[in-house]
Amino acid sequence: MTARRVVVTGLGPISAIGIGKIAFLEGLRNGVVGIDRISAFDPSGFRSQIAAEIKDFRCADYVPKNYRKSIKVMARDIELAVAGADQAVRDAGLVTKGINPDAPQVDPSRLGVNIGAGLICADLNELSYALAASVGDGKFSLAKWGKEGMNNLTPLWLLKYLPNMLACHVTIVHDAQAPSNTITCADASSQLAIGEAFRTIVRDCADICLCGGVESKLNLMGLLRQDLLGRLCRTHNDTPKTAVKPFDANREGSAIAEGGAVITLEDYECARKRNAKIYGELIGVGASFGTSDFIKPEEDGKAISMSIERALADAGVAATDVDLVVGFAVGTKEHDQAEAIAIHKVLGDVPVTSVKGQIGFNGAGSGAIDVVVALLAISEGFIPATINCENIDPACPVNVVRKQREAKVNVVVTLNYSLSGGQTGALVFKRYQG
Amino acid sequence: MKRRVVITGIGWITPLGLDIESAWRRLLAGDSAIDSTTLFDAKTFPTTFSAQVRNFDLEKALGGSCDLHKSASRNSSFAMAAAAQAWRAAGLDKIKELDRRTIGVYLGAGEGPLDFGSFVSVAVEAWDKQKNALNDPKWAELAYERMDYIREFEQDPNMPAAHVAKLFDLRGPNFNCLTACAASTQAIGEASEQIRRGDAEVMVSGGTHSMIHPFGVTGFNRLTALSTRNDDPKASSRPFDRNRDGFVLGEGAGIVILESEEFARARGANILAELAGYGSSADAYRITDIHESGRGGIAAMRQALSAAKVSIDDIDYISAHGTGTKENDKVETLAIKSVFGDRAYKVPVSSIKSMMGHLIAAAGAVEAITCILAIRDQVVPPTINYHDQDPECDLDYVPNAARKVKVKTCLSNSFGFGGQNDTVIIKTYHA
Numbered sequence: 001m002t003a004r005r006v007v008v009t010g011l012g013p014i015s016a017i018g019i020g021k022i023a024f025l026e027g028l029r030n031g032v033v034g035i036d037r038i039s040a041f042d043p044s045g046f047r048s049q050i051a052a053e054i055k056d057f058r059c060a061d062y063v064p065k066n067y068r069k070s071i072k073v074m075a076r077d078i079e080l081a082v083a084g085a086d087q088a089v090r091d092a093g094l095v096t097k098g099i100n101p102d103a104p105q106v107d108p109s110r111l112g113v114n115i116g117a118g119l120i121c122a123d124l125n126e127l128s129y130a131l132a133a134s135v136g137d138g139k140f141s142l143a144k145w146g147k148e149g150m151n152n153l154t155p156l157w158l159l160k161y162l163p164n165m166l167a168c169h170v171t172i173v174h175d176a177q178a179p180s181n182t183i184t185c186a187d188a189s190s191q192l193a194i195g196e197a198f199r200t201i202v203r204d205c206a207d208i209c210l211c212g213g214v215e216s217k218l219n220l221m222g223l224l225r226q227d228l229l230g231r232l233c234r235t236h237n238d239t240p241k242t243a244v245k246p247f248d249a250n251r252e253g254s255a256i257a258e259g260g261a262v263i264t265l266e267d268y269e270c271a272r273k274r275n276a277k278i279y280g281e282l283i284g285v286g287a288s289f290g291t292s293d294f295i296k297p298e299e300d301g302k303a304i305s306m307s308i309e310r311a312l313a314d315a316g317v318a319a320t321d322v323d324l325v326v327g328f329a330v331g332t333k334e335h336d337q338a339e340a341i342a343i344h345k346v347l348g349d350v351p352v353t354s355v356k357g358q359i360g361f362n363g364a365g366s367g368a369i370d371v372v373v374a375l376l377a378i379s380e381g382f383i384p385a386t387i388n389c390e391n392i393d394p395a396c397p398v399n400v401v402r403k404q405r406e407a408k409v410n411v412v413v414t415l416n417y418s419l420s421g422g423q424t425g426a427l428v429f430k431r432y433q434g
Numbered sequence: 435m436k437r438r439v440v441i442t443g444i445g446w447i448t449p450l451g452l453d454i455e456s457a458w459r460r461l462l463a464g465d466s467a468i469d470s471t472t473l474f475d476a477k478t479f480p481t482t483f484s485a486q487v488r489n490f491d492l493e494k495a496l497g498g499s500c501d502l503h504k505s506a507s508r509n510s511s512f513a514m515a516a517a518a519q520a521w522r523a524a525g526l527d528k529i530k531e532l533d534r535r536t537i538g539v540y541l542g543a544g545e546g547p548l549d550f551g552s553f554v555s556v557a558v559e560a561w562d563k564q565k566n567a568l569n570d571p572k573w574a575e576l577a578y579e580r581m582d583y584i585r586e587f588e589q590d591p592n593m594p595a596a597h598v599a600k601l602f603d604l605r606g607p608n609f610n611c612l613t614a615c616a617a618s619t620q621a622i623g624e625a626s627e628q629i630r631r632g633d634a635e636v637m638v639s640g641g642t643h644s645m646i647h648p649f650g651v652t653g654f655n656r657l658t659a660l661s662t663r664n665d666d667p668k669a670s671s672r673p674f675d676r677n678r679d680g681f682v683l684g685e686g687a688g689i690v691i692l693e694s695e696e697f698a699r700a701r702g703a704n705i706l707a708e709l710a711g712y713g714s715s716a717d718a719y720r721i722t723d724i725h726e727s728g729r730g731g732i733a734a735m736r737q738a739l740s741a742a743k744v745s746i747d748d749i750d751y752i753s754a755h756g757t758g759t760k761e762n763d764k765v766e767t768l769a770i771k772s773v774f775g776d777r778a779y780k781v782p783v784s785s786i787k788s789m790m791g792h793l794i795a796a797a798g799a800v801e802a803i804t805c806i807l808a809i810r811d812q813v814v815p816p817t818i819n820y821h822d823q824d825p826e827c828d829l830d831y832v833p834n835a836a837r838k839v840k841v842k843t844c845l846s847n848s849f850g851f852g853g854q855n856d857t858v859i860i861k862t863y864h865a
Contacts, residue, residue, distance in 0.1 A: 041570045042570040044570075044574075045572065045574025045575050046574045070721070073721065109733065117612070119590055119591065124557065124568055124573075125568055127557065128560070128568050129561070131554055131557045131558050131561070132557070132558050132561035135558055139555075139558070140555065140558045142475055143475070143477065145478075145648065146477070146479035146480075150479075150655065154656075155656050155657060155658070156656075156657065156721075157652075158654065158657055159721050159722065159851060159852075162612075162614055163545075163591070163612045164612060164613045164850065164851075164852050167613075167716075168721055168854070169721065171716040171718040171852075171853065172853070177729075178715065179716070180613070180715075180853075181611050181714070182611055182613050184592060184610050184612040185592040186590050186592045188592075192609055199628075199631060202631075203631070205714070205737070220577070224574065225587070228578075228581065229587060285633075287606075287607035287609070288605055288608070289538070289539070289599045289605055289606070289608035291600070293502065294587070303605070310633075418596075420593075421587075421590065421595075422596050422600075422608070423592055423595070423608045423610075
C-alpha cells in the first residue's frame, strides 16, 4: 500500500488584515498593515503601545445559532479559533454539523482537530474584581479569597482558559470525534500541530483534520510579558505602520497581535471523491530543538536549519527545488538573524518573505498564518512582499522579497520556532500534481 | 511493516515518593499521600487538602549543580528529575556516542504556577473601584516594577520539554501537548507514533504538572470537581465508591523512555515492556460533561486495542482514569463494559488516584508507569477507600488491597475536560 497523500482544501485565516481567505488575500495583495495603536485597552502605561488587533469581530457571526450561548465561556483565543475553523470548513466546502445540523455529510469519526494554543490570559477585569473583593486591612487576603472572593468568578471560570478549549469547542461545533490534540509549544505550536495532523491522516486515524493555531496576546499580560522579554518595538508608538521590519537593518522588535489560522487538511482520495479544490499538498514535516539559554536563539540558528533539512528529507525534495520560504521573522534582532543564517545555510539564496510587518507577532497563531501565505502563494501565483524591509541587514544573509511579484510557485517551505523554549518545526508544501 | 516501540526506562516524582521503588511499594501497600495543603494557606478554601510532593530538591535529584535550570518552575523541575531517573534506568547515560539528533521529547505538561504574589498585588492596587475596572496605565506601571520576565516565561507549558531537552542536549522533535487530564497519555501515544514513522529513534515522554496553587484550587473548586471531605483527607479520594464526592489534586511527573525496537535491541537495552497501541478521540459533546454513553472513551479504547492487535481477552489489567467524580467513574465503567462485554467483570480495574490524587496533565504518565511495574512484578495496585458499591459501578476495582495476578497486557485510560479521550496499551515484550 502506498502512503496516503495529504492535501490542503480549506483556509481559515483570522488576522488584523482580514478574516477568512478572501479578505486576507486582499489585505496581503494590497500590503495592508494591520498594526495600529492599541484600542482594546489603554496602553499608555506601556513602553510598546501598538498591536495588530482584529477589530469589528463578532464571534456570533461564526457560531451556529444553537451554540451561541457557549460564547460566554470562550476566552478571546477560543473565539478566534472557532471563527478560524468555521472559515476553514466553509472554504473547503465541507458540510459538517456546524454548517448544517440537520444534514451533515462528514463522518464524525473521521474528522480530527489539532489546534496549537498559547498560554491563555484570564479576563483581568473579571479576575481583578474578585481579587479586589478579597482585600482586608488594605491588602489582599488569601483567607478572604478562599471564603468568599473566589465566588465572584463564574463556576466555569477555569474552562475559559484551558488551552485545549480552542480545539474542544471546534470538535463540538463540527462534531469532530477523531483524535483531537492541542500542541502548546508557544510560537512553534501551529506548524507542529499541522505536522501532527498530517501524521494522523497518513496513519489512517482520520480523513480530515482541522488544524493550525490561534492565540491572542492582545491583553495586559500578553503585552507585558513580551515587552519584559525585550521583544517589542518601543520606538514606533506614533508610527505603527512602519514599526515591524523583518530582516531590516533597523528593526527594533515586533508588535503583539491576535489571530492565527485553521486550515483543512485532507486525505487526497477523500478530497478527490468530493471534487474539492486543492490549494497544495503537504509533503514533508520536520521538527527539532535548540536554544542557547531558553530565550536567546543559537547564533547559527542550528535548530532551524535542522528542521528545514528534516522536512526536505521527509518530502524527498532537494534544496534547489524550493521556490520560496515563508519566514517566521518577527522583527527582533537576534531571532531574525539566526533564522536568516539557518535558511541561507540550507537553501542558499532562495526568496524569503515575512508577513510580520503586516500582522505582527501572535505566538501560537503565527506559524499557521504563514502556512496560509504559503498556500496562497502556490494557488494564486504570487510572492507577497516583506513589508517594511527597506534595507536588508547585512547580518541577515537571505534574499528577502521586498516587492510583491507574480511567480509560479511550486514548492514552499514554512518554519516556526518558540522564541522562549526552543521548539522548532518546518513544513514543505507543493503544488498538487496528480 | 510498522516499527515497534518499546519502553526501556521509567522515572517519576510523585506524592508517594521521589523514586520508582519507594512510591511503588507504597502504592502496593495501599498508602495515601493525601494530607492538608501546605504549599499555600488553603484553610478557608472549600477544599483544604491535596497530595503534595514533599522534600523535593532539584539539585539532589539531578545529582549536581544545575545553573541553567535554576529558574525552572515546579513543573519543569519535576520533569527534569523524573527524566533523569528514566534516562539512567534506560542506560542512556552509559552510551558514549549517542546521536542526540535522533532523540526527541514529547510531554504533556501543564502551565507552570503564576507569580501569584506579584500578580495579585498589581491587580488589587490597580483596581479602580469607581470605574469598576482596572486602571490600565497604573497596572502597567506596577507590573513593570514587580513582575519578572523569567518567572513569566517559565510558566509556558513548553518549558518543561525545553528543560528536559537541554538537560540531555536532545535535538530531535520537541513537543508538548496540553489536553487537560488526558495530556500525558496523549503525549506518550503521539511520541510512539513519531518513532513508528521514523521521526525519532528515542523519545523522552510523559508529563508533569502541579495545580496545587491558589488559582488551581480555585478553578476546580468553582467547578465543584474536588472532594471537600476536609475532616478526613486520607479517605477523600474514593474512585468508584458510592460515596465519592470528587477528585483530589495531586502533583508530580512521570517520564518513560520510548525507543524503536531496533535501536533498543542494537544497543542491548533492557526492555521493560512494549508500547503496543494508542487510541485517541474526542467526545465532541460538551465542554463540561462527558457524553453519557461513554462514546469517546469507547472509541479510544477500541482504537488502541486495534492498533495493538490485541483482543479484549488479552487485557489483564485496566488502569482506570478513575478520578472519583460521580460522572467520570460512572461513564468510564459504562465505557469499559461496552468495550469488554462480559469480560469487563473479569478484568481487574484500579485507580491509583485513590492514593496519590489526580496529577492532572501528568496523571496518565504515572499510570502508564504503574502498568509497566504491574507487568514487571505481576501484581496490580488497589483502589483504596472502596467501601460501598455504587450500583452503576459494578466492576472489580481491586478494593483496598493489592493483588497478585498474571499481567501480560495492560490498558490505561485518560480522559480530560472538553471530551479528550486517550488510551494506551502496554504489554510484555516478546522479540
